Amino acid sequence: MLTNTVYVGSWIFNRRCSKTLRQKPVSEHIVVEVRVIIAPEEFDAVQATLKARDPRVTARGSSPARSLTGLATCATCGGVMT
Secondary structure, eight states: OTTOGGGGTEEEEOOBOTTTOOBOOGGGOEEEEOOOOSOHHHHHHHHHHHHHTOTTOOOTTOOTTTTTTTSOBOTTTOOBOO
C-alpha cells in the first residue's frame, strides 16, 4: 500500500504479459490517471523514509545478527555469548 502509485493518481496498465507473467518493457506500459487519494508530497515523503530504512541496503560485510557477537559474557564461566 505504501508503494502503490494508484493512491497518488497514477495507475499503470499493461505491466505484465497475461500468459507468461513476464514484465513488459516500460515503453508498452499505459499510464491511466485516477482519482488522487494521498497528496503526492506525502507519498514522496513516505517513499524517502522507506528507502532510508530499507533493511536490504546494509553496509557490506556487516550483519545485524553478527554485529553484537562477543560483547556479552557469561557471569558464571566468563564465556562469550553468541
